[in-house]
Amino acid sequence: MAKIAFLGTGSMGAAMIKNYLKGGHEVTVCNRTIAKAEPLKALGAKVAITPKEAVEDAEVVISCLTNDDASRDSWNGENGALKGNFKPGAFAIEASTASLEWIRELDGLAQAKGMHFLDCPVAGRPDLANAGKLKVFAGGSADDVDAMRPVLDAISAAVIHFGPVGSGITFKLIYNVMGALQVAATAEGLIACEAAGIDLRVAADAFSNGATGSPHVKLHSKNMAEGIINDPIMFTGKNRIKDTRYGIEVIDSLGAQSILGRGTIQVWEQMVEQGMELRNDSELIDALRAAAKTG
Numbered sequence: 001m002a003k004i005a006f007l008g009t010g011s012m013g014a015a016m017i018k019n020y021l022k023g024g025h026e027v028t029v030c031n032r033t034i035a036k037a038e039p040l041k042a043l044g045a046k047v048a049i050t051p052k053e054a055v056e057d058a059e060v061v062i063s064c065l066t067n068d069d070a071s072r073d074s075w076n077g078e079n080g081a082l083k084g085n086f087k088p089g090a091f092a093i094e095a096s097t098a099s100l101e102w103i104r105e106l107d108g109l110a111q112a113k114g115m116h117f118l119d120c121p122v123a124g125r126p127d128l129a130n131a132g133k134l135k136v137f138a139g140g141s142a143d144d145v146d147a148m149r150p151v152l153d154a155i156s157a158a159v160i161h162f163g164p165v166g167s168g169i170t171f172k173l174i175y176n177v178m179g180a181l182q183v184a185a186t187a188e189g190l191i192a193c194e195a196a197g198i199d200l201r202v203a204a205d206a207f208s209n210g211a212t213g214s215p216h217v218k219l220h221s222k223n224m225a226e227g228i229i230n231d232p233i234m235f236t237g238k239n240r241i242k243d244t245r246y247g248i249e250v251i252d253s254l255g256a257q258s259i260l261g262r263g264t265i266q267v268w269e270q271m272v273e274q275g276m277e278l279r280n281d282s283e284l285i286d287a288l289r290a291a292a293k294t295g
């Protein structure tokens with residue numbers, strides 16, 4: 001069993017932490033808003049006030065946070081994890097969906113402190129995280145990924161190793177651009193059906209059972225057609241925009257095309273224009289309806 005420090009007790013982080021505690025690992029957690037970490041005490045976690053305190057003696061430090069700013073603060077801020085007394089040769093695992101640029105910088109900072117670094121963004125919503133069935137997209141040396149397999153297996157149904165540091169986040173960002181455009185296409189398709197007088201439940205069923213029926217289309221067409229609103233929020237419109245922006249940066253840096261990625265940002269930005277960016281991604285359909293009314 002490992003001594004783990006976990007930074008970030010949001011929807012995804014808290015679910016992963018519960019699985020580490022269930023698996024018998026010793027876990028110290030830390031969250032910017034400390035009150036959100038407190039409920040994990042009852043499950044056996046220790047709660048630290050700062051990332052620097054949380055990593056005391058840790059063998060593995062994992063973070064799952066909103067974006068680059070949150071990750072930068074938590075790892076490299078004044079009281080960041082990299083300033084703490086983790087075990088020599090400890091592993092640093094970034095599970096946040098962050099930019100490739102920041103992941104590369106963080107790898108350098110962690111290595112300079114003698115840590116092994118892996119980028120391990122995850123796929124799957126909080127329900128899959130709770131069930132320990134995420135997919136981990138790993139980047140790092142084969143030896144480091146193998147050394148961390150028991151730790152990564154505890155939260156996932158599959159660990160897919162893409163190559164050296166940076167390759168996990170590169171794949172995840174490309175994957176999420178494709179995901180964002182499938183959800184946006186679902187909202188646009190249903191709105192067009194609505195305009196044509198087609199029953200949305202019938203349309204969602206036909207999209208889901210036709211050649212269009214990817215897991216994203218199945219989930220979101222049902223939510224959109226039936227007006228299902230996940231509470232608590234599963235994944236926000238704001239995070240869709242964040243991931244698509246980071247994804248376009250990577251795709252551009254590779255000299256590949258992101259015509260659809262750029263177009264999909266314009267669709268998602270209507271959630272911001274309608275003041276809905278902190279709502280569930282499925283609620284994009286309501287933002288598009290509202291935008292159509294306001295012209």
Ligand SMILES: NC(=O)c1ccc[n+]([C@@H]2O[C@H](COP(=O)([O-])OP(=O)(O)OC[C@H]3O[C@@H](n4cnc5c(N)ncnc54)[C@H](OP(=O)(O)O)[C@@H]3O)[C@@H](O)[C@H]2O)c1
Nearest residue numbers: 008009010011012032033065066070096097124125234235
């Ligand atoms: N939700 C999903 O379906 C899903 C799926 C796959 C991957 N992801 C990725 O997983 C990561 C976490 O997502 P989530 O859904 O768990 O989000 P969340 O519930 O909103 O949690 C975000 C976490 O980041 C912290 N945070 C935000 N800004 C910060 C800052 N400036 N400094 C320090 N901490 C900060 C929050 O702390 P506070 O509590 O203080 O706000 C919280 O711990 C994101 O990168 C997301 O893209 C999410």
